[in-house]
Amino acid sequence: MSSHLTFFVEEQSMEAFLRAVLPRLLPDSVHFEIFTFQGKRDLIEKLPKRLRGLAPTLAANSRIVILVDRDDDDCRQLKSELNEIAVQAGLKVRNVGSTDWQVVNRIVIEELEAWYFGDWDAVREAFPRVSANVPRQQQYRDSDGIAGGTWEALERLLKKAGYFAAGVAKIELARKIGQRFQPDRCKSPSFRCFREVVLEAVVGSQ
Incomplete structure (x- = not known):
């Protein structure tokens, strides 16, 4: 069964990077799309409406990955804000030990x-x-x-x-x-967290 991943990213450079890397990270059976915003604030402001629009029809084999730079923000506070937006949209947020989540938020420390x-x-x-x-x-x-x-x-x-x-x-x-870029070779802890959750999303949605 094929899976579908939707990525929300804050800028075009991240989209360009993911389009180059994801085909080597994901199995051929996984389809993905990427939505790009005009910076982090733009993403956060528009995210509630986007997620509310997706929530009613999100298929069981689909997951949403939201990826933003930490910049100078507090990492926990930023992630909490993003999680709350997803919950308010009626979506299940990934927590430690959960397998039936629909949305995961990942913070790039500090930027791409x-x-x-x-x-x-x-x-x-x-x-x-x-x-x-x-x-x-x-x-x-x-x-x-x-x-x-x-x-x-x-x-x-x-x-x-x-x-x-x-x-x-x-x-x-x-x-x-x-x-x-070789995903298995990258030593960045934040990339490793991103890679781990993307692979988890694929397994969990099949």
């Missing part, structure tokens, strides 16, 4: 670029001139804990290697790295 640092080999395959030693440098060892912003850190490293002198194109970057 942390996942790139988690699979630095993919970055180097896309941009061979960047240093291979980056993951061994203290400030980059914890991909989800890079101080000063992961986007800013990645931009500095790419420009230092001679790429994107006029400014980094985030969607192009997401597509190039996503095409080389």
Whole structure:
């Protein structure tokens, strides 16, 4: 039996990344669609209406995955807010030990670029001139804990290697790295949580 996953993401770069990565993560029997918003606030503001529209007709083999950046928000508070929106829409939210959930909220810590640092080999395959030693440098060892912003850190490293002198194109970057990204290889804890719940969604909806 085929499964269906619906992803809500806050920006086009995440959509580009997922479209490159998900076909390698999901079985062929799983179909997916991605809805993109104009930032996190836009997603949160429009989410209640979107979920209320989906709730009455959501099939038993369908799951919804909501993916947002933490940025500077409190992770628990942000997740609680998203969970409450889903509950108010009449949907079952994933909790520890539950198997019949319909919606799961996942927080990217702190933003998509942390996942790139988690699979630095993919970055180097896309941009061979960047240093291979980056993951061994203290400030980059914890991909989800890079101080000063992961986007800013990645931009500095790419420009230092001679790429994107006029400014980094985030969607192009997401597509190039996503095409080389290996889900099993990524060390980012937040990506691993995302991968785990996506695979759980597939198993639970079949």
